[in-house]
Amino acid sequence: MELGLGIDTGGTYTDAVLIDLESNNIISKAKALTTRDDLSIGIRNSLKLFDKSLLKKVSMVSLSSTLATNSVVEGKGCRVGVISVGRDFDKSIIADESITISGGHDLNGAELNSLDIVSAEKFMNSIKNKVDSLAITSYLSVRNPEHELILKELATKILDLPVVCGHELSSSLGFNERTLTSVMNARLIPIIKELINSMKSVMSEYAIDAPLMIVKGDGSLMNDEVAVERPVETVLSGPAASMIGAKTLTGLNDAIVMDMGGTTTDIGILRNGQPRLEKEGAMIGGKRTRVLAAEIYTSGIGGDSRIVVKGNKFSLTPLRVMPLCIAATKWPQLLSRLEEISQRCFFFNLESINVNNIVQDIEFFVKIKDIKDAPLSENDCKFLEYVSKEPFSLSEAGASLNLHPFAFNVSKMEELGIIQRIGLTPTDILHADGSYIEYDRKASEYGVKHQALKMNMPPEDFLSFAKEKVIEKLSEELLKKLFLENIGTFEMDEVSKSLINRAISGLSDDFSCSISLNLPIIGIGAPVSAYYPQMSKKLNAKLLLPEYSEVGNAIGAVTGSVIEQVEILIKPVSGSRMIDDPNCTLFATFGKYEYEKWSEAVKDGKALGCEYVKNRALKSGASNVDINIVQDDREYTVGMEYSDSKILMETVLTITAIGKPNQFFVEEA
Amino acid sequence: MGEYGLHYGGKYMSSREELLDKLANAVVSGKVDMAKEGAQEVLAAGNSVLTALDAINEGLVKGMSIVGDKYAAYQVYLPQVLMSAHTMYGGLDILLPAIPKSEVENRKKCLIAVVEGDVHDIGKNIVKTMITASGFDVNDLGKDVPVQKIVETAEADQTNVVAMSTLMTPTMDGMKATIDGLIESGYRSKCKVIIGGAPTSPSFAETIGADYRGANAQDAASYLKEVL
Numbered sequence: 001m002e003l004g005l006g007i008d009t010g011g012t013y014t015d016a017v018l019i020d021l022e023s024n025n026i027i028s029k030a031k032a033l034t035t036r037d038d039l040s041i042g043i044r045n046s047l048k049l050f051d052k053s054l055l056k057k058v059s060m061v062s063l064s065s066t067l068a069t070n071s072v073v074e075g076k077g078c079r080v081g082v083i084s085v086g087r088d089f090d091k092s093i094i095a096d097e098s099i100t101i102s103g104g105h106d107l108n109g110a111e112l113n114s115l116d117i118v119s120a121e122k123f124m125n126s127i128k129n130k131v132d133s134l135a136i137t138s139y140l141s142v143r144n145p146e147h148e149l150i151l152k153e154l155a156t157k158i159l160d161l162p163v164v165c166g167h168e169l170s171s172s173l174g175f176n177e178r179t180l181t182s183v184m185n186a187r188l189i190p191i192i193k194e195l196i197n198s199m200k201s202v203m204s205e206y207a208i209d210a211p212l213m214i215v216k217g218d219g220s221l222m223n224d225e226v227a228v229e230r231p232v233e234t235v236l237s238g239p240a241a242s243m244i245g246a247k248t249l250t251g252l253n254d255a256i257v258m259d260m261g262g263t264t265t266d267i268g269i270l271r272n273g274q275p276r277l278e279k280e281g282a283m284i285g286g287k288r289t290r291v292l293a294a295e296i297y298t299s300g301i302g303g304d305s306r307i308v309v310k311g312n313k314f315s316l317t318p319l320r321v322m323p324l325c326i327a328a329t330k331w332p333q334l335l336s337r338l339e340e341i342s343q344r345c346f347f348f349n350l351e352s353i354n355v356n357n358i359v360q361d362i363e364f365f366v367k368i369k370d371i372k373d374a375p376l377s378e379n380d381c382k383f384l385e386y387v388s389k390e391p392f393s394l395s396e397a398g399a400s401l402n403l404h405p406f407a408f409n410v411s412k413m414e415e416l417g418i419i420q421r422i423g424l425t426p427t428d429i430l431h432a433d434g435s436y437i438e439y440d441r442k443a444s445e446y447g448v449k450h451q452a453l454k455m456n457m458p459p460e461d462f463l464s465f466a467k468e469k470v471i472e473k474l475s476e477e478l479l480k481k482l483f484l485e486n487i488g489t490f491e492m493d494e495v496s497k498s499l500i501n502r503a504i505s506g507l508s509d510d511f512s513c514s515i516s517l518n519l520p521i522i523g524i525g526a527p528v529s530a531y532y533p534q535m536s537k538k539l540n541a542k543l544l545l546p547e548y549s550e551v552g553n554a555i556g557a558v559t560g561s562v563i564e565q566v567e568i569l570i571k572p573v574s575g576s577r578m579i580d581d582p583n584c585t586l587f588a589t590f591g592k593y594e595y596e597k598w599s600e601a602v603k604d605g606k607a608l609g610c611e612y613v614k615n616r617a618l619k620s621g622a623s624n625v626d627i628n629i630v631q632d633d634r635e636y637t638v639g640m641e642y643s644d645s646k647i648l649m650e651t652v653l654t655i656t657a658i659g660k661p662n663q664f665f666v667e668e669a
Numbered sequence: 670m671g672e673y674g675l676h677y678g679g680k681y682m683s684s685r686e687e688l689l690d691k692l693a694n695a696v697v698s699g700k701v702d703m704a705k706e707g708a709q710e711v712l713a714a715g716n717s718v719l720t721a722l723d724a725i726n727e728g729l730v731k732g733m734s735i736v737g738d739k740y741a742a743y744q745v746y747l748p749q750v751l752m753s754a755h756t757m758y759g760g761l762d763i764l765l766p767a768i769p770k771s772e773v774e775n776r777k778k779c780l781i782a783v784v785e786g787d788v789h790d791i792g793k794n795i796v797k798t799m800i801t802a803s804g805f806d807v808n809d810l811g812k813d814v815p816v817q818k819i820v821e822t823a824e825a826d827q828t829n830v831v832a833m834s835t836l837m838t839p840t841m842d843g844m845k846a847t848i849d850g851l852i853e854s855g856y857r858s859k860c861k862v863i864i865g866g867a868p869t870s871p872s873f874a875e876t877i878g879a880d881y882r883g884a885n886a887q888d889a890a891s892y893l894k895e896v897l
Contacts, residue, residue, distance in 0.1 A: 090855065106817060107846045107853075140853055173852040574786075575839030636873045638838050647838060649845060649876065 002059045002663055003027065005208070006558030007043055008241065008551070009034055010066025012262060014042035015554040018054055021663065024248055024559060028054060029551050039067060040198035047206055055206045059663035064215040064241040064557040067195055068188050068234045073285045077187030078132035082179070083120055085147050086112060086139030089179040092287065097131050099123040103147045104139030108571075109585065109592040112139065115147045117154065124158040133186040134159060137166040137179040144592045162189045162229075169230065170281070170290035171567045171589045177281055181289045185232035192231035196224045211621055213661050217282060217293030219244045219275050219556065220563035221661055223621030232291055235284055238553060239266040240294040243275045245556030246522040249546035256517070256541075258478060258532070259552065260525035262304045262427075263320050265474065267297045267481040269519070274563075276485075292565075297481035301473050303427040307466060309451045310358050316469050322420055323427040327364065328443030331390050334422075338362060338446035342453075359405045362447045363423040364391035371418055376409075383408045384418065391422055424451060426470050433463045435530045471534045475504045478539065479515070504538055516540035524552040562622035563658050564613045568605045570651040572598050578633065578648045588612075602631065602651060609655035622659030630654040683710055685719045689728040692760055696732025699752030701759040704729070708763035721767035726804060729760045733802035737887040747791070754798040761801070773806070777897050779830040780823050782810035784843030789836035789866075792886075796832060796865060799886035803894050805830065816843055820850035823860060829897055832889065834866045841868055845877040852878075861896060863889055 001020055008015045014034045018027040032045035047055065071077055082095040086104020101123075103115035127134075134155055138147040145167040155163045164186045166178035192214075199212060214227040219240035227234060239259065246257040253273040259266045268275050275294035282293035300318025308315050328334045341361050367388045376384070379401075386397050398405035413419045428444035430436040445459070452462035479500060483490040492500065502513040520542035523532040529545055536543035548555065569587040576582035584601040586593040590612055595601035610627050617625045631653055635646040683691075688711050695704035711724040736753040739745045781797050783790050790812040801807045808826055810819065823831050831851070833844050844864050851857035862879045874882035880896075883889030 087854070107850055112817075142853075173849055174855065175853050176855045574842040575837075634876060636841070636876050637870065638841075638868045647841070649842065 001057060003054065003057045004558035004663075005055070005058045005061045005210075006064070006551075006554035006556070007046070007062070008064045008238070008553035008557060009039050009043055010064075010070065010238065014039070014046045015551045016043070016046040016050070017548070017551050017554045017558065018050060018058070019555060019558050021060065021558075026548050026551075026555070029548065029554075031551075038198070039065065039195060040202050043199065044202050044205070047202065052206070055208055058208045059210050060213065060558065060661055061199075061203060061208060061210050062213040062215065062221060062557040062560065062661070063195075063199060064237050064553055065195065065234065066238050068192060068231055069236055069238070069284070071188060071191050072184055072235060076191065077184075078190045079130065080183055080186040081123075081127045081131035081134045082183060083123060083134070083136045083151055084179065085115065085137065085141075085151070087175055089137065090176040093176070093180050093183055095135075095183060097123075097127045105141070105144040105147070107140060107143060109140070109144035109587055111144075111146075115150060117150070120151055121154060121158065124155055128159060131161065133162040133164065133189050135164045135166075135179070135182040135186040137175070137182055139175055140173075141165070141167040141178070142171050142173060142589070143587050145589065146592075162186065164189075167589050169232065172281065172290050174281075174288075174290060177288050177290045180287060181232055181281075181291055184235075184284065184289065185230060188231035188234075189228060192234065193228055196227065200224075211662050213557075213560075213562075213621060215241045215557045215560060217291055218277055218563070219294055219560055221557075221560045221621070222562065223619075223661070226620045232289070235291055236282055236293040236296075239268055239296040239298075240275050241553045241556035241560070242266065242524050243268050243270055243294060243556065244560045245552035245554070246270070246524055246546070246549075247273055248555050248559040249548060249552060250522050250544050252520060252522065252544070254519060255544075256478065256482075256519050256521045258474075258521055258523055258525075260474075260523075260531070261302050263300075263302045265299045265301055265477060265525075267299065267478055268294055269481070269485060295485075297477070297484060299474075299477035299480075301426075301470070301477060304425050306421070307424040307426070307429070307451070308358060308360060309454045312455050314455065314465065314469060316426075316466075316473055319421075321363070321423040321425060323425040323431075323439070324362065324422060324443040324447045325428055325431045325439035325441060327391065327422040328440035331366075332440075333390060334364065335440065335443055335446075337396075338443055338450075342446040342449040344450075359394045360423060361393055361395055362450050363421060364393050365397075365410060365413075365419045365421055366391035367418060368420045369418055371416060374413075374416055374418060376413070379403055379407045380409055380413060383410075384413070387419065391420075424448070426466070429463060429466045429470070430530050432459070433467070467531070467534075471531050471538070472504050474531055475535050475538050476500065478521070478535070479504075482517070506538070514540060520544055522546065522549075524549045560661075561658050562617050562620045562625075562661055563656060564616040564620060564622075565654065565656045566609050566613050566616075568609050568653040568655070570598065570601045570605055570653070572648050572650070575647055577646060578635065582648075598648070598651070602653070605653050606631075606655070609653055610657075613655050613657035617657035617659055621662050622657070623662045625657045625659040628656045628658070630656075683714060683718075688714065688719050688724065689731070692724060692728030693732035693735070695760065696729055696753050696756045697735050699749060699756050701756045704756045704760035705763060708760045711764065712767055721764040722772055725761065725764050725768075729757045729764070730802040730804070733757050733798060734887075737799050737802070737890070741885055741887045747795075750795060750798075751791075754795065757798065757802065776804060776806040777830070777893075778826055778828040779805040779807045779832060779893070780810065780819065780826060780828040781807055781832040782814040782819050782834075783812035784819075784833055784835045784840050784847065785813055785815045786840040786843065787835045787837050788812045790834075792836065792866060793832075793834040796834065796883070796886045796889050799890040800830075800832065800893060803890040805893065816846045816850055819847050820854055820856070823851065824854055824856045828860055830893055831860050831862045833862070833864050835868070836866050838868045841866075841873070844869075844879065848878050861893065863892065865889060 004021045006017045013031045017029045030046045030049035035041040079096040082098040084100040101116040101119045102113045104112045148165040164182045166182045212224045213221040215237040216233045217236040242259045243257045278295045281290040304320045306319040306321045394405040424447045431441045431444035432448040452459040480490040503515040523545045572582040581597045584595045634649045691707040863881045865883045
C-alpha cells in the first residue's frame with residue numbers, strides 16, 4: 001500500500017490526511033491548531049497524532065498552504081530589485097531598488113530600442129547587499145524574451161541572487177501585470193524556501209523519505225524545487241485544493257463546490273475535473289496579476305459572521321467575530337454573565353443607526369494586540385486598559401468607567417486589529433440547536449435567548465429563523481456565482497431581484513418562481529450538513545455531502561496532478577488565408593521563430609511546445625506525462641457576414657502536460 | 670432680423686434662438702461663411718445671450734446631427750456631408766477658443782486613426798465629424814498610423830476612446846495589434862475601442878476584442894454617447 005500524506009495549513013487548524021494512493025481511500029486524519037509564527041510546529045503537532053508505522057509507508061507528501069497568500073496581503077517578503085526594460089512600471093508596484101532602462105520589443109517581436117546593458121550592469125553592481133532577489137521585466141517580452149534573457153545571464157554573473165523574468169511566469173500580454181507577478185514572485189522566494197526547509201525537517205523527524213509537492217493556485221502540484229523558483233504560483237491554492245478534494249471524494253468531474261469556513265464561503269465550479277481558471281489572471285491583494293488561479297467567488301458569510309439584532313430587526317453581516325461558544329471555552333467567567341444577561345427583559349435598548357456601531361449586550365471585546373502610536377482617544381485608551389485581561393461588553397465597560405457605551409470607537413480599534421469582538425454567530429446557532437457541538441453550548445444558548453427576547457420570539461423560533469436567514473444568504477451567494485459565470489454579471493434590477501427572492505424564500509403572490517440547478521453541489525466544510533440540505537432543496541439541486549469533507553483541502557493537496565501548460569502564438573503575414581500557407585512568425589515563451597509556411601510553423605510549434613511542457617512537468621515532479629494539444633485557428637470573415645472568404649488572423653496552440661506526481665524519488669539519469 | 674430681436678442701446682442684437690438657427694442652418698446647407706458669421710455674432714452677443722459651448726452643442730452639432738441622419742437615411746450624398754463637416758469646423762474654429770478651460774477639461778477625449786498601411790480616410794473623417802459633433806475632444810492622428818503610435822498616444826492623451834478604421838483587408842490585422850498593444854501597456858481597460866470600415870464586421874470586432882463596430886458615423890457616435 002502506497003500512502004500519500006496531504007497537509008493543509010494556514011487556517012485555524014492544520015489538517016493532515018493519510019490516503020491510499022491507489023484507491024483514494026482515507027486511512028487516517030488528524031488536526032492541530034495552526035501556529036502562525038512557525039507553521040512547522042502545527043504540522044508537527046498534527047503528525048504526532050498518526051500511527052508512526054503508517055507514516056513510514058508514505059511515498060508522497062503534498063502541502064497546501066496559505067503562507068504565500070498571507071505574505072502578499074500582509075506585505076511580507078524579502079527585498080527586491082527591479083530592472084524594467086523599455087517602459088516604466090506602474091507606481092503601485094513597490095520595489096526596494098529599481099531602474100528603468102531602454103530596450104524592449106514591438107508586437108512583432110522586433111527590437112524597439114537597443115538594450116542599455118551598461119546601465120543595467122551599473123545598477124546590478126550598485127544593489128549588491130541591498131536586495132535579496134531580482135526581477136527583470138521587459139516590454140513585450142512575451143513576443144520576444146531576448147532582453148530579459150540577456151539581463152538574466154548578466155545578473156547571474158554579477159549577483160549571487162535568485163533572478164526572476166516576467167516571461168517565465170506568464171505568456172500573456174500585460175506589462176504591469178507581468179511585472180507585478182515577477183516582483184511578488186521574487187519577494188516570496190525566501191519565505192517559501194523557509195517553509196519547505198522546515199517541512200523537510202519535520203519529514204525527516206518522522207523518517208518520511210518521499211518527494212514533497214506544493215499545491216498551486218489552479219489546484220495542480222509542483223515539487224519543492226520548482227516551488228522555490230515560482231512561489232507566486234502557490235498563492236490562492238487553498239480553495240483550488242478544496243475543489244480537487246471535492247472531486248476526489250465524490251468522483252464527480254462537473255459540480256459546484258461550496259466550502260463554508262469560519263470567515264468566508266468559497267464557491268467554485270469544477271469543469272472536466274479541473275477548476276475553471278481566472279481568464280485575466282488572479283487578483284491578489286486587490287491587484288491584477290498574471291498568476292493562473294481557480295476562479296472562486298468568495299462570500300463574506302461564514303461560521304463566524306456576526307449576527308445582530310437591532311431593535312427587533314435581525315441582520316447577518318460579513319464582519320468576523322469570535323463565536324460566544326468559543327469565547328466561553330476560553331474565558332469561562334463569561335458564562336455566568338451571559339446567563340444573567342439572558343434573563344433580563346428589555347423595554348428600551350441603546351441602538352445606533354449604523355449596524356457596525358450598534359451596542360449589543362451579548363457582545364464582548366478583548367484586547368489582542370498592542371499597537372504603538374495607534375491614533376486612539378483618551379476614552380479608547382481607558383477602554384483598552386479595561387479589557388486587557390478579559391472581555392467586557394460596552395455597557396459593562398461604560399458602567400465601570402463611568403462613560404457612555406457609545407464613547408468608545410470599537411469599530412476603529414477592531415479594524416486596527418487591537419481588539420477582538422465576541423458575539424453571536426451562525427456557529428452559535430448550530431451549538432444552541434444541538435446540530436454541531438464542539439465548544440460551550442450553554443454560552444450559545446444564553447446568547448440566543450437574549451436575542452430571541454429582543455425579537456419577541458421563543459428561542460426555538462429564533463433558531464429556525466436565524467438558520468433560514470443563513471440558508472437564504474448562502475443560496476443567494478451561490479446564485480450570484482452562477483450568474484457571474486453564465487451571464488457575466490450579478491447586477492440585478494427590481495424584477496430579477498423579486499424573482500430571486502420568490503425562488504429563495506418561497507414567497508408567492510399571483511405567481512411563484514423556482515430555480516433549478518443543472519450541476520450538483522458538493523458541500524465541503526465543518527457545519528455543512530446544517531445548512532446545505534435546505535439550500536439545495538430551495539435551488540432544486542442534487543447535493544453531495546461527502547464523508548471527510550472537513551479535510552477536503554488536505555485530500556485535494558495529495559490527490560492533485562502536475563499540470564504544465566504553454567501557449568504558442570503563430571501569426572501569419574497580414575491578410576493571408578489558411579490555404580495560402582503563408583509566412584509565419586511563432587511567438588513562444590522560449591523564443592521567437594520565423595517560418596516560410598504556416599503548416600511548418602504549426603507542426604514545429606507542436607513539437608517544441610510538447611517538448612517544453614513535458615520537460616517542465618518532469619521537472620515539477622510528474623511521472624507518466626500525458627500531453628494534450630488544442631489548436632485554435634482564429635479566422636475572420638471579410639466584409640459581409642455571409643461572405644465565405646476567411647482571413648487567418650492567428651493560430652494559438654495550447655499545449656498541456658498532465659501527470660500524477662512521482663512517488664519516491666526518481667534516480668537522475 | 671426677426672421680430673423677437675432685442676435692442677440694446679439702439680444696436681440690434683439677435684436672440685438666442687435666432688443664433689442657434691443660423692448656425693444649424695449653415696451646417697445643414699453647407700454654407701461655411703454663414704457659419705463663421707454666426708459664430709462671430711455669438712461671441713459678440715456675449716455669454717448672457719448664448720455661451721460658446723451652447724452654440725456648438727445646440728447649433729453646429731444639431732445641424733451636423735441632422736445631416737448625419739439624412740445621410741444615414743440616404744437623403745443626402747457624401748459630398749454634401751463633407752461640405753457640412755467643413756462648415757461645422759469653420760464655426761468650431763471660432764467658437765472653441767471661447768470655451769472656458771474648465772469646461773474643455775470635462776469633455777471626453779477620443780483618438781481616431783486609419784491603421785498602418787491604409788490611406789483611405791474619407792470614412793474616418795466623417796466619423797471624426799460626428800464624434801466631434803457629439804461633444805468629444807477628438808485627436809486625429811490621420812492615416813497610415815503605426816500601431817505603436819496609436820498605443821503611445823492613447824496613453825499620453827489619457828483618451829477615453831480609441832477609434833480605428835480601415836478600408837482594406839490586409840490592414841485589418843493592425844486593429845488587433847493595436848488592441849494587443851493596449852493590453853500590454855495596461856491602457857485597454859481604461860478606454861473604449863471602436864472600429865469601422867467596409868471589411869470589418871461586428872463579429873470581427875468581437876474576435877479582436879474591440880468594444881464596438883459602428884455601421885456608420887451616426888451609429889458610432891450614438892454608441893459612444895451612450896456608454897460614456
